[in-house]
Amino acid sequence: MRRIVAINGSERAEGNTLGVLEHAATTLATRSVELEIVRLAELRMGPCGPCGDCNSRTVACEVDDDIADVVRRMTAADGIIYAAPVHGFGTSALMQAFIERSGVGYLRFDRPLTNKVAGVIVTGRRYAHTEVHSHLVTNVMLNRMVLVGSGFPAIVYGNQPGDAEHDDEGLQMVDRMLHRMVDMIEVLHEHRELTGRDGLDTDLANERDDRWFAARSSPIG
Template sequence: MHSARRIRFVALNGSERAGGNTADVLDYCSQLLAARDADLDVIEVSTLDITPCGPCGDCLTRTTPCVVDDGVAGAVERMTAADGIIFAAPVHGFGTAGLMQAFIERAGVGHLRFRRPLTNKVGGVIVVGRRYSHTEVYSHLVLNVLLNRMIMVGSGFPAIVYGDRPGEARHDDEGLDMVSRTVDRMLDLAELLAEHRRLTGAEVLAPRDDTEWSSRLSVPGGRPGLTIPATAGARR
């Protein structure tokens, strides 16, 4: 009998600090997944060559991915090949760490919006920080998960982990419990989606080839009017 392939997640570590609290929490996630025969591929955003967006401005009109040759395209390929994505970032300056924001902008504007290749992948968010603005950063990352048409998985309370100095996050038992719940629920859903795909050869949620970006480009002046797809009334 054909055995199902291992579920594989990708985690984005949006911290500039190697071996910091965010890395510790993702190592914890890796152990959780390994215990259930799943894999975690951690993308250390700090090691990527990320070229800042320049003055060309053609991303406002182009319909193909950015031609700038840096590390973002390869990271997007790893995300696209995964069953689920974990967005993990620390709080810096009362907001999302600048490195993570730079990656989100370059990946989103330069690569993801044309086809939304992360559509229907399982998504989760983890935020690590000292004490303040965790929920604001969590909400920001959740919006990016939803923007990419992923299936957002929660844990009850958000997966927010408190920690300032290196190693402190490991002692936030309640935060790590929320991380465990998030990862377990992500894996449960990913396994369910994979089993449905194996048995039926189809996706549970039918992906759409068009995106909000392609719809915008199809309208003169880039301002879409209200259009209702022919399939809109098919389900009640």
Template structure:
């Protein structure tokens, strides 16, 4: 299956970096994943959250009641459109203070509450996660992002060990051999799944996993 896809329909994988540090281990790991994607004749795009103005959620309090995306003026609409255009999305983030780096935390909050909850536009896209850290809490951060992918009805492929990369060096360097192997398996499994989903849709004309409850709030309102 590797390297095979419908002509004129190159798979697109979007990497989202939640690191404040340009050129750090998170960026290096995402670049490594991107190189693997391109070796499969797919397209890799990157969004570095640090390069965009993303407002934290405001105290307006109407998130559970309004029917339209958030109106706060920042870069979120453009980033969400990039996510919609991708076939697969890789979240890459470092561990900060034993938890999710604040850029990624603000991003997933604003994206989920402000934009993605209305129609679940990421449903059936293939998701991947890369977490970089020094020694602790990588698994906890990974689990939080897994929950976010599942919330958005994305497809998380099994690829052996999670792509957790550790380094205690002061200088950025990808020295975790097992972590890099996990990244490689994850990338190939993501692309294999993207191609499988496309092949099914090309043959049948239907999505593999059709959804009839894009907005669970609307479903709840209809049933009460």
């Protein structure tokens, strides 16, 4: 069975973001795909520490929390969904903390999410949805995932818990994105089965690769 991991960046235990992800789980089940929902609010996740060597270190973060395990689960999955509410006209603090801890602490060294199929879901009352969506899309692209769309972004409007389930157009965009994610997962899987190689180049130097450091330090000309 294919598996997608959804990162729920909401602080609320039963908020609209979880409601939309539960809807997503039902939709994906019709395609025989399992959705694992990671609730950041339930994890032991500390802030980035005072070491200050994030831009020079070449080994994973030493902060002891649950983020390393989440990264392992994401790496083992076929697809990734970033789902976050709009808080204070920006990305929720939990999701921002996760992006910093996972990205700077683990993902930047060998980009283990390269070629994972990805989608983005944003929930909120009225403002800044597209800004948050763009923020999460940028993170997806930075980690070299394969982003699929739905026509309009998978943005679902709602204020009080349960409101999002009444945004029919928003949920339709979520469903379209989910089906395209599954389709792309299958296309990439079939390509690997037929050719024995990945569909997209994975041998690219990154900002924590020895080749990258060598290129930066070599004399010009």
